[in-house]
């Protein structure tokens with residue numbers, strides 16, 4: 001099982017949600033988050049003074065899938081939908097997931113996802 005966590009621009013939220021719902025995912029978590037990447041935010045001039053804007057609003061998607069092949073597919077969809085080529089497009093983190101438990105039934109692992 002694989003967990004994919006993607007931090008993307010706010011503007012791609014709806015398109016990415018639609019793209020992910022069009023494939024066979026069995027669950028998704030979305031959060032509004034704040035973050036910075038390698039640029040550590042940026043500096044903007046506000047009323048003549050430089051202001052550091054370190055933490056920018058982003059959207060985090062979390063998706064757990066049962067197979068490596070499907071994880072690759074989800075990563076491809078995220079990349080295709082979220083890329084502009086400009087700094088700040090975001091990152092995709094891919095984790096090996098130890099276990100999943102469906103609370104209602106106490107199913108574990110792949111059974112708890114599908």
Ligand SMILES: Nc1ncnc2c1ncn2[C@@H]1O[C@H](COP(=O)(O)OP(=O)(O)OP(=O)(O)O)[C@@H](O)[C@H]1O
Nearest residue numbers: 007034035036037038039058086087088089090091
């Ligand atoms: N190393 C990291 N650890 C945790 N979160 C990160 C990391 N890098 C990026 N993020 C998250 O992803 C968001 C977008 O990052 P961003 O796209 O700016 O990455 P980057 O490495 O600076 O790439 P780019 O040069 O394209 O901007 C950040 O606001 C932050 O929430």
Ligand SMILES: [Mg+2]
Nearest residue numbers: 037038039088
């Ligand atoms: Mg950046």
